[in-house]
Amino acid sequence: MSREQSEKMPQRSGGRRGGHGPGGPGMAMPVEKAKDFKGTLKRLIRYLRPHKLQLIAVLAMAVLSTIFSIVSPKVMGEATTKLFEGIYGKLQGIPGASIDFQYIWEIVLYLIGLYLLSSLFSYVQQYLMAGVAQKTVYDLRQDVNGKLNKLPLKYFDARTHGEILSRVTNDVDNISNTLQQSLTQLITSILTIIGVIVMMLTISPLLTLIAILTLPVSVLAITSIAKRSQKQFVRQQKELGQLNGHVEEMYTGHKIIKVFGRERKSQQQFDEINGRLYEAGWKAQFISGVIMPIMSFIGNIGYVLISVVGGILVTKQTIKIGDVQAFIQYARQFTMPITQTANIANIIQSTVASAERVFEILDEAEETPEAAKPARIEEPKGNVVFDHVKFGYEPNQSLIEDMNIRVSPGQTIAIVGPTGAGKTTLINLLMRFYEVKGGAITIDGVNITEMKRGDLRSLFGMVLQDTWLFNGTIRENIAYGREGATEEEVVQAAKAAHADHFIRTLPGGYDTVLNEEASNISQGQKQLLTIARAILADPAILILDEATSSVDTRTEVYIQRAMNELMKGRTSFVIAHRLSTIRDADLILVMNHGTVIEQGTHEQLLEQGGFYADLYNSQFSKGGMDQEAG
Template sequence: MSEKKNTNHGPQKGGPMGGFGAPVEKAKDFKGTIKKLLSYFKPNLVKVILVFVMAICSTIFSIAGPKIMGKATTKLYEGVYGKIALAKLNTQKVSLEKIASMSKTPNPKVSGGLAAIKAGIAKVISETGGKIDFTYIGHILLMVIGLYLVSALFTFVQQYVMAGIAQNIVYDMREDLSTKLNKLPLKYYDSKTHGEILSRVTNDMDNISTTLQQSLTQLVSSVVTILGVIIMMLTISPILTLVAIVTLPICGIATSGFAKKSQKYFAGQQKAIGELNGHVEEIYTGHNIVRVFGREQESIEKFEKINDELYEVGWKAQFISGIVMPVMNFINNVGYVVICVVGGMFVIKKKIEIGDIQAFIQYSKQFTMPIVQTANIANILQSTVASAERVFELLEEVEEIAEDKQPKVIELPKGEVKFEHVKFGYKENVTLIEDMNLEAKPGQTVAIVGPTGAGKTTLVNLLMRFYEINDGRITVDGVDTREMTRADLRGMFGMVLQDTWLFNGTIRDNIAYGRDNATEEDIINAAKAAHADHFIRTLPEGYDTILNEEASNISQGQKQLLTIARAILANPRILILDEATSSVDTRTEIFIQKAMGNLMKGRTSFVIAHRLSTIRDADVILVMRNGSVIEQGNHDELMKKNGFYADLYNSQFSDGEDVG
């Protein structure tokens, strides 16, 4: 069984550092993609500038807090120190005064000591006031609270405005994607997996949305914080700033080794997760087949093998990623100790104030985190630009050929269809259909038969303009289909395919999908004509029964009946039936054949069939092989020729096919 690719293109995360060392998907054209992404910012340029100004203001007010708070600490220290010093000096003064009062003759030493103490008291009072200045400290605290409140207000406004910008941009991009998807030719959808397209529309867009709303403002705040903190630290002490900055390269050297080591384990982890998801999806999707062929043990062994690989690379990736933060904390704590020791010496020498050392320690703590955030955001931006690049790749895909500026409209279509010297190939240098000519007169039933890959479905795709022909022309009632709008052209057709498509909704809504403003009576009549009315009424909710997303709550045959009822309700001029009764039982098929026969009366019908017994009454049978019509005629004429059609028909009969 083949492995399926993991189509999740979202940012990969893991470990306490949010995926530190995890492989980051990079864009092929980073600058070009950024320019395209920035074009979506133009309508919101004023708001974007406002957001950046708010982010800068918020960060500046937040950074100013510790420096101002340090003044309160210094004032508190001075007040406490002054009270203690004053108390000590007053005690010494009282002692000396007692000695002086007890002495009958003046003592020069005591007098000098008293003079020195009084001078000291005066100095302490002049410098510190001899008490804690709670009024000053209160003012400082109120100022700091005010700064943080203003900072929070700026942050709130910034986040509010940015949320609107992000959603506007993503809304515009989703609108462009939706419009683009409607303009892409069928060739694009045939060349891409559903998962790949969905990944671009959902995962990649969510990745862009998250980054726009969170990471951009975080990046601005982090850069401003780094610059602001460095400036504030330099104003306190250049030497201490040097000590703080020296820890950065040490952290970088220490962690770079872990990052390189963890890179390969994270890559292996993602690969193993993709394999495991693919295996689980594959096995559970084909659960019955696995059991029928007795492959349970083999599937379990394969699961265990992949699971063991995931365990090995997973725990190594998470362990190495987990080491990074403790190592950084250790280095930062060593720097913290050095700052405290050196700062304490500077305070003693009165080079800086004690409040400044407290502010510096706070700044040193704030210094590392923005750097880590900036590194992580840089990785996220790489991943986001890669997502944007995939979205723009889709937006730049070649669209369907533009509609004619003055399209022709067939008011009352008759249903005459002609292929005139049509040439077509799915690939540029490989021709599948060469010089095809055929004519379907109004009301005729044209059966198309042939082996797998003969070009039967291709013929229908060309008729509906799902693909554009390379040469020649296809006409409906004499009008070239390329001169009509696709909507008008397809509006003349009704299709019933072998692969049924029903959406999540009521049976009534699924049948009514064939025609706007269909009445209840129209829906029931169409269901009766398709022999679906009886089984619908046996369901608990009847026509109000809700079909789930895959319509798995009804049988395959019942699904087919509903699609036929939908086609009957549409009442088209031209019918395309691709093995329309392949999923119903023989008895129901007989009724459906009669119903379809009534529906096909007076309408041009193209019937693709593998069971040749079902198309014996067709007016014209086209026998296709390798993209060409090799035989043409009715059943009897082709049987008399004893050619390829006769061989096909007789081989089915000999294999036990009921040829009626």
């Protein structure tokens, strides 16, 4: 599986939501840790500052909800004590002894009120926190989206699309889920721990000591098991990634597998990976699953000790029986928030790591700022000049040293040369995807650095070798070339690109919906649609990068005619590998190692007998694809 394929698969770092990892409470998936935890956390908190009033309200609601929830067992203990005293009095034959049901019912109603208030405050807390979380993430998404629009093309060239998408979607979602769920859980858990300890101490310091002594044993058991299971979880994630990659490759290359008869080999690979995944998954789940029985065992020992010691204290009339019952409830409440807090700590580590990855995008160097008073070409003619242009992708390495090109309006300029010669680089500089290191590029006498990038790029229409179509109708894809295009203009553009006929043969015609990869039409048909889109855009300057490479020879002839019509009166830059397609160009630039080594018309360059002549003749001597077109 390629790196890009693996990056595209949605993955979430760190623990699962809801405070529990696989196998129950206390277990979390392996977490990714931030390089600068404190700095990133402070920066993330700055996004929460505009909502500090709502956060204070959330904290207040959490305190009230927890107080009402914690007081309840103590109140219930009063009812238990009253009931016990009444039954005990009757059994002992004490005169006038009876069960005070009126008092017990008052306690029950009081408890119902406490639970309702606790639930109400908990609801308000979740409601407020949901708003804070979504507003915070909304601001973060706005900042990231704005930043992506300001980043230079070199940032995207240096990273896979999957990596960027993972930061913008998965990492931001991770932050959102933590703010909305885990943060409120953390607040409630900490308050519950404090409140329960206080209530237990008010009942019996001795019983509190017994309850607390069971904690180190629980922590020791959890950590020893966690270390063993975490290794298996890491292995499980690794095998899962390999399985996903294998399945993705097998389905995307399904036809190739069939053609070469590799079905059995593919099945064997799947079985091997699936077997390893089963083994790792089974061990991970089994080992982590052991933690609950062990915790229950330790907890039950604690309950037995509390019950025995509590019973002794009751017989000595040191505490009431209802207090013992309340204490047992508190002991049960005590272990869960501690486990949740430990688990949420892992989730927060993962969230801060996600935030760090998002902030790395926000800290990237932006494009050169726009000119304070940008120039605008109202009626572009297409006069393009490269004046002593110098450029290199790396600071210490120059690809283009001293490029000088003059293009008159309406000329067709062909750019040829071997792979890596700098043909696409020249186009990237022209459209200001990259900034020149020296010299200047002007259009109609205006330096492109003095124009807004949007205004500059609106002068160009592009048809690339790699087609780009989005999920939508064919009509929408063509109309993408110009906002507000009419139905008639869309059809005329399709006819000019010789796409109208095949469009009308489709079941939905112009309303045929293309899927995400536009795989429901052929590669050649995709190219025809992108050409129609460029025709509809009616740009001042055309850039054609092997625009006809994906169509058959006959269709190529039609497209070439359409292109010739389209290029009339427009400055056109044509990147070509098949040299027969650019013989009629007004000027051919022959590039090698970032430098224009030859320039002239087709005939002039052949007469020179240089690099171009060798390149041209080699295509025919090898029986190249151009032969029938030549």
